Amino acid sequence: MKQYFQLIKDPRFRLVQNDHRPFIDGPAPRRVRLNREGFAMVPGVKKKTLVSPGTLLAEHPSPDKGDLHSPIYGVITEINARSVFVDAMDPAEAEPGAFPPLPEPADLLRQGLEGEELVSAVKKLGVNTRSLGRRAKTLIVNALNPEPGVRWAEPMLVEHADEIRACLELQRRFRRADEILLAVPTGCSVRFSGIRAVEVEPVYPNSVNELLIKEVTGEEAPPDVAAVGLHNVWSLGRVALTGLPLTETVITIGTASNWANFVVKNGSLVGELLEFLHISLQNGDTILRGGPLRGESLDRLDRSITKGAYGFFVVNAGEVPPIEGDSACVNCGACIVACPTRIDPRMLSRYAEFGKYNMSRKENFRLCVDCGLCGYVCIARRPVLQYIRLAVKRLEEEERLAGLTPLEPVGKA
Amino acid sequence: MSQSNNDILLAISTPPFWHCGRTIRQNSLHTLLALAPAAALSLIQWGVPAARVMALSMVAAIVTEAVCQILMKQKLSQDNGTAAVTGLALAFLLPASAPWWLTLIAAVCAMGVGRMAFGGYGANQVNAALVGWALVFVSFPIPMDPNAAVLHTSLADPLFRAKFFGGAAAADFPLADLLLGRQLGGLGATQTGALFLGGLYLALRGVIRWEIPCAFLAGTFLVASAFHLADPELYAGPLFHIFSGSTVFAAFFLATEDSCCPHRRLPMTLYGLTGGALVMLIRVFGVYADGAPFAVMLINLLAPMFALIRSHPFGTGPRKAKRTSDNEGRARS
Numbered sequence A: 001m002k003q004y005f006q007l008i009k010d011p012r013f014r015l016v017q018n019d020h021r022p023f024i025d026g027p028a029p030r031r032v033r034l035n036r037e038g039f040a041m042v043p044g045v046k047k048k049t050l051v052s053p054g055t056l057l058a059e060h061p062s063p064d065k066g067d068l069h070s071p072i073y074g075v076i077t078e079i080n081a082r083s084v085f086v087d088a089m090d091p092a093e094a095e096p097g098a099f100p101p102l103p104e105p106a107d108l109l110r111q112g113l114e115g116e117e118l119v120s121a122v123k124k125l126g127v128n129t130r131s132l133g134r135r136a137k138t139l140i141v142n143a144l145n146p147e148p149g150v151r152w153a154e155p156m157l158v159e160h161a162d163e164i165r166a167c168l169e170l171q172r173r174f175r176r177a178d179e180i181l182l183a184v185p186t187g188c189s190v191r192f193s194g195i196r197a198v199e200v201e202p203v204y205p206n207s208v209n210e211l212l213i214k215e216v217t218g219e220e221a222p223p224d225v226a227a228v229g230l231h232n233v234w235s236l237g238r239v240a241l242t243g244l245p246l247t248e249t250v251i252t253i254g255t256a257s258n259w260a261n262f263v264v265k266n267g268s269l270v271g272e273l274l275e276f277l278h279i280s281l282q283n284g285d286t287i288l289r290g291g292p293l294r295g296e297s298l299d300r301l302d303r304s305i306t307k308g309a310y311g312f313f314v315v316n317a318g319e320v321p322p323i324e325g326d327s328a329c330v331n332c333g334a335c336i337v338a339c340p341t342r343i344d345p346r347m348l349s350r351y352a353e354f355g356k357y358n359m360s361r362k363e364n365f366r367l368c369v370d371c372g373l374c375g376y377v378c379i380a381r382r383p384v385l386q387y388i389r390l391a392v393k394r395l396e397e398e399e400r401l402a403g404l405t406p407l408e409p410v411g412k413a
Numbered sequence B: 001m002s003q004s005n006n007d008i009l010l011a012i013s014t015p016p017f018w019h020c021g022r023t024i025r026q027n028s029l030h031t032l033l034a035l036a037p038a039a040a041l042s043l044i045q046w047g048v049p050a051a052r053v054m055a056l057s058m059v060a061a062i063v064t065e066a067v068c069q070i071l072m073k074q075k076l077s078q079d080n081g082t083a084a085v086t087g088l089a090l091a092f093l094l095p096a097s098a099p100w101w102l103t104l105i106a107a108v109c110a111m112g113v114g115r116m117a118f119g120g121y122g123a124n125q126v127n128a129a130l131v132g133w134a135l136v137f138v139s140f141p142i143p144m145d146p147n148a149a150v151l152h153t154s155l156a157d158p159l160f161r162a163k164f165f166g167g168a169a170a171a172d173f174p175l176a177d178l179l180l181g182r183q184l185g186g187l188g189a190t191q192t193g194a195l196f197l198g199g200l201y202l203a204l205r206g207v208i209r210w211e212i213p214c215a216f217l218a219g220t221f222l223v224a225s226a227f228h229l230a231d232p233e234l235y236a237g238p239l240f241h242i243f244s245g246s247t248v249f250a251a252f253f254l255a256t257e258d259s260c261c262p263h264r265r266l267p268m269t270l271y272g273l274t275g276g277a278l279v280m281l282i283r284v285f286g287v288y289a290d291g292a293p294f295a296v297m298l299i300n301l302l303a304p305m306f307a308l309i310r311s312h313p314f315g316t317g318p319r320k321a322k323r324t325s326d327n328e329g330r331a332r333s
Helices: A115-124 A153-159 A162-173 A209-217 A228-243 A270-278 A335-337 A345-353 A355-365 A373-377 A384-403 B002-007 B023-047 B048-071 B081-091 B099-118 B127-139 B158-165 B167-172 B175-179 B190-206 B213-228 B238-243 B247-254 B265-285 B290-305 B322-332
Strands: A033-034 A056-059 A074-079 A083-088 A136-142 A177-184 A194-202 A225-229 A248-254 A259-265 A286-289 A296-298 A311-315
Touching: A033 A248, A056 A177, A115 A162, A136 A162, A136 A209, A136 A228, A153 A228, A162 A177, A162 A228, A177 A209, A194 A209, A209 A225, A225 A228, A225 A355, A228 A248, A270 A286, A270 A311, A296 B023, A345 A355, A345 A384, A355 A384, A373 A384, B023 B048, B023 B081, B023 B190, B023 B247, B048 B081, B048 B099, B081 B127, B081 B247, B099 B127, B127 B290, B158 B167, B158 B265, B175 B190, B175 B238, B190 B238, B190 B247, B213 B238, B213 B247, B213 B265, B238 B247, B238 B265, B247 B265, B247 B290, B265 B290
Parallel strands: A136 A177, A136 A225, A177 A194, A248 A311
Antiparallel strands: A033 A083, A074 A083, A248 A259, A286 A296, A286 A311
């Protein structure tokens, strides 16, 4: 009876589906597009350079962002401000020695590196350590599917247990968190030795890190507790097992009627994936990278699956009620009921709509955990989450500017 | 296949890309569906005059909304059905004998003054249908009084009897009669049994939040019981008060108008309880026989006050607030 009175009764919000399907390797890409925003290209890598899988292309100046490697044999066809394009080539066709040698596998588990040395070794292999190496008393590994529709977490705990075990071992050697916990869905019997497992009700939005921490510790926003997603854990585990730079990502590809989990090369073009899966699109369909509640929609088929992406979905035209222009808030209060952080998305979205960003401060806009439920339940089909993100962005920018010291005019007598 | 993919035009949108599927229009259609049984019973009971009032009220409400939207340079939104719902809700409160001009004035005022003057659907602070009803009820008491205006009927007004002949007179009205709408009052609002079922449907569907009707009826029940226990001769019992007049209609369909009620659980409960209690206070101490519509208008005005009751947002509560969270948990369970 309970579910009848609830606002959200979508069975897809249950994050455990008990439908195990093996991981499928994605297609061999004909072309990849790698995001290089914020990266500095390695000297010598330019247009027409031949690259092998694992060839270092660009480095990130930040110590906790992984470097960029080529996922395939190919030739760099274009480098612009945002992306690097690599067209695939068959190494058998080129003359021997034309391609750079494959990198030597580095066995991180055997090498015995610890602490900061290990962090920098991992960074060089392309893994982001911002959340994996969070300094906290307790670090919770979030083994729930990050969003409804994304389904790789459950089978990953079983099929890729080696990766996870290897990652947990490396994480221990980072020596940044005192205790590492594993949050698993209720009823899941997977355990790893030496790691305390905590069962969490697998219902969205419990998989959002902030809310997961509350479910695990029983406290809202406790100090010194952080969470890291299983996707990131898998990446580190993969690198630990292969010893090669990270060039793959796990994604769920889903449409209205079907889904499957894939291990695809970083930078695979979504057009090639759709072709591989024989998914044909219609005018007005939406394709999105990330999850159905928090992801981003793509405008073209030559966009790619980036390193952190955990899903790719097709939402057909007519599957959801369309957003019709700038519809006004009707004060129905559904977003207020749905909001897990008990803030007021109704007023926040209105403040942003009319440019009154300052008013958002009163309404604790910073507590938004970006779960997207407000937009999911909005009967007026307002982009509520987008409005809140806009306000957050604007205010952060404002605060950043306020922190700068204004330049004094020079040479004014 | 890929060739066709390359030619298609993708739609760009903002997250979330999934949606619960609930829209304003769907909510309106569900509400109309929930009102349908009561409307049907009312047609059986009153025949053509009731059909006339309901149709005129709905058409007048829709046309008024359209005219206002044209004047206000807004997009026309008659297709979302909210004007039809308001028109029908208003008709339910009018007597079957209401003359055309009375219905017209009520509907035009409901939409014009009650809703569009505030900016449109969802911006009004007081239920629009009630604004129209209150205006004609106060201005034209004689044609609005079913006891004076509805002549060709053998039905009696239970609240009128209870008020002026004492609670014992309530025994003339068996509960079954009240539930089946064999009572004099608003043409649809008195079909309490059908409305109760309709309201239950809406609550199950999640169109209205169940806390408000529950608390509203509980408030009426508690206060009526208190009066009844104090003097059964003078004051009728709680079930009589719930199922006579427009209490059920107010609880499920009027008090729950989204823009006029608070949305968090504890405020909704208090809002409902206050409304239910006010119904009884107006019936016992007021000059009007049926207090429900006025009670709803009063709590509509109090709603912003109730909405001020809210818990600390996520993780911002004082650290020692262990007890606060306990209280919250209790209010939720």
